[in-house]
Amino acid sequence: MPSAEFSAERILLRRGCRCAAAVLAVGICLGLPRFSAATELPAVGSKPEDQLLEAVDALRGGDSATALHELQALVQREPNFRLAQLLYGQVLAQRSGVAGLVSPLADDQDPHVRELLDEYRARVSEARNGPSADSLPSSILRLSPDHKYAIVADLPRSRVYVLQNVDGKLHQVRDYYASIARNGYGKQNSGDLRTPVGIYRVTGFTPGVKLPPFYGAGAYPLNYPNAWDRVHGRTGSGIWLHGVPTTTYVRPPRASEGCVVLANADLADLKSLIVPGMTPVVLSDKVDWLPPEAVDQQREELSKRIENWRSKWSALNTEAYLSFYGDDFHTDDGMNKGQFEIYKRRVNQGKRHIEVKLRDLDLFSYPGEQNLVLAEFTQEYRSDNYTTSTRKEQYWRREADGSWKIVREENRAL
Amino acid sequence: MLLLAGAALPALAAAPAVQEAQTLLNQGDYKGALDRLDRYLATSPQDAEARFSRGLVLVKLSRTDEAIKVFADLTRDYPQLPEPYNNLAVLYAQKGDYEKARDALEAALATHPAYATAHENLGDIYSALAGAAYNRALQLDQGNQAVRYKLSLINQLGNGPGGYAPAGTTSLPAGTPKSESIGSAPAAAPVAAAAAPAPVAPAATPADSDNAAVAEALNGWAKAWSSKNVDGYLSYYAADFQPEGGGSRAQWEAQRRERVAKPSRINVRALSPQVSRIDAHRVRVSFIQDYTSDTISDKVKKTVELSNSSGSWKIVRETIR
Secondary structure (H helix, E strand, C coil): CCCCCCHHHHHHHCCCCCCHHHHHHHHHHCCCCCCCCCCCCCCCCCCHHHHHHHHHHHHHCCCHHHHHHHHHHHHHHCCCCHHHHHHHHHHHHHHHCCCCCCCHHHCCCCHHHHHHHHHHHHHHHHHHHCCCCCCEECCEEECCCCCCEEEEEEHHHCEEEEEEEECCEEEEEEEEEEEEECCCECCCCCCCCCECCEEEEECCCEEHHHCCHHHCCEEEEECCCCHHHHHCCCCCCCCEEECCCCCCCCCCCEEECCCEEECHHHHHHHCCCCCCCCCEEEEECCCCEECHHHHHHHHHHHHHHHHHHHHHHHCCCHHHHHCCEEEEEEECCCCEHHHHHHHHHHHHHCCCCEEEEEEEEEEEECCCCCCEEEEEEEEEEEECCCEEEEEEEEEEEECCCCCEEEEEEEEEEC | CEEEECCCCCCCCCCHHHHHHHHHHHCCCHHHHHHHHHHHHHHCCCCHHHHHHHHHHHHHCCCHHHHHHHHHHHHHHCCCCHHHHHHHHHHHHHCCCHHHHHHHHHHHHHHCCCCHHHHHHHHHHHHHHHHHHHHHHCCCCCCHHHHHHHHHHHHHHCCCCCCCCCCCHHHCCCCCCCEEEECCCCCCHHHHHCCCCCCCCCCCCCCHHHHHHHHHHHHHHHHHHHCCCHHHHHCCECCCCCCCCCCCHHHHHHHHHHHHHCCCCEEEEEEEEEEEEEECCEEEEEEEEEEEECCCEEEEEEEEEEECCCCCCEEEEEEEC
16 A cells, blocks of 8 residues: 655656655755865765665656666666666656556565565665755764774664875765675674664774675675673674675665675775774764864863873872772773772882873774763883883763763773 | 557558558458568568558567567668657557657657657557566565556556547548557456456445445445544544554554544545445445545545444545555
8 A cells, every 4th residue: 555655656656746845855966976185085976876866856747758867877877776767667657648557665564565665765865954065973072193084884774984184184075885694783682673873983804705696706704792892791703794686786774684785886986985993884773974173172072081091191190090090980891990909009008110101092982872972092111110002992971971981991902 | 559650651661562461461461461572572672551550560560579670770861750669669569668669759748749649659559668667666576465556557558547649530431440459468457456447346235224334334434534533533443443553442443533624625425335244243345435635636446344233334444555
């Protein structure tokens, strides 16, 4: 039976719809490449999605000839783009003037039809309500210059964004439609068919030729479960960004077992942007797009706080140093706050002087959490009898009194 | 139904030999017609009318590939004539190559925008292409479902209920056919599945009183839906109603609440209901659901099963074909 709710059907089944406002909104958003002048990236040609949206736009304007032209070219280019085929079928059926053609859209009980309509809504909603070109995800407070790019996924909106870091300033450079897990996001357990929410990094790359065809152009594994996931006892593994089999252009918005799945062309496009072992991937339950200066205050606050922590430690002011740790702090090897205090007092007592230097600081407002910030930095520790450099992940939480405290930290080898 | 242009080419005066061949063709003597044309063309190889007629004869003789070549050559030599394009399109469509068929028809219409036959054929080609696109959209290339849109496609090309082909075309006087129809021969048999409803012979005739009560329930259901009375609409579904395609009843109900309430205007009619009995407490009703809202309108064939085990007739299953 028909489901009148879908704007998809509205434009699919009717010509000359009266939603002028929607036309305008789509028209404005279409075809505006989100590129900053600062980028040295190669220009992206008209993407299949742009073509699809141009056809949608034409249909909204009652111009089914243009829509037909666009869609015809699109299905020739991407015959496995099922949503494009559906729209193409609709326009053809409409133009044929043949009565009684039964559209698949008439059967909204059909799961395949529903999936295509979901994809349609995700794409059109992005074109209509996507971020403005100069806004940034508020989750990235600071990105050190050694990261040229960062990836942010808006999981409920089926979208992956790439931000380019030019001299510490971020710019939107790419965005792709993406499919996530069947049961949505907020992974807790192995097999719950959810995509994790959190901050990860790409740990490697496996090209498609070394994988089953299911993964398409290749796979970028992520380091799920991370330190914060382990705090929460989250289980599961094998969360990847990967492509699709050649039999399809994309997968429906909710289709994977936990991975984030992109069109093969989009996954290939990431190749020049991702640095395995480095590139941060923020999997978000909600992305707030704000003007860049909106996070200035929080960045300054945290940066000062971390510098303060460093200087107290560096000055061997152990009690002041320990005051930065929250009451429920645990080390990754199982010490609680009290045990950690005893340990640190003993270590620091044995030192005549130490020097702690931090560099390459990243700060992220942690997705899915209130008042939690992940700080990552390279820590160079030098004492009279010991020298080491590590990459530290430090989780800071704002306490009820407004102060930021460390609730978890973890070092990994550089 | 695709229409093959079969008339004398309008701009050209046919040679006597060609007129003879056309007479033979109309009399069903295809061999004779072909002989006559071949002899004539040996001396006048460029005669468009003769070549065109030869193409038609080859179609009659089911020598499709040769006919395609004849019409294709004509489109190249006489690009201003729309008829060869049209016939080329029909033959491509017969072979299932709807893209080429479309291109040929669009070429015909480019020179003769008012060429009615090409317009009609293009409509049919579009509907065939639509069916193919739907199949690709839903990846219906195997199993039962695969046939779904192919059937509606064949239905449209063949003897569908749409009434889109001018009724008079096939019954034009045989002597001067303006055009003639080519049905789509392959796989035409199972068309009924997607065609307009054929009356279903009831397994057993329900008692008249039940019949009336079932009809009342069905009309009440359509009326509640039309007036966006969501609770009333849902009250026509049994507690153990099983949504098609899986999913819980609660999920289904939530979705229905949203969708029934959403449009600003809905009109639903249950047309031509056919009632058949399943057992003492259950009947099956097939009907055409005619749905119109402020945003869309369509007709689908729907079957519902109703049970009166609770004392009144309630829907326990609902399927769309």
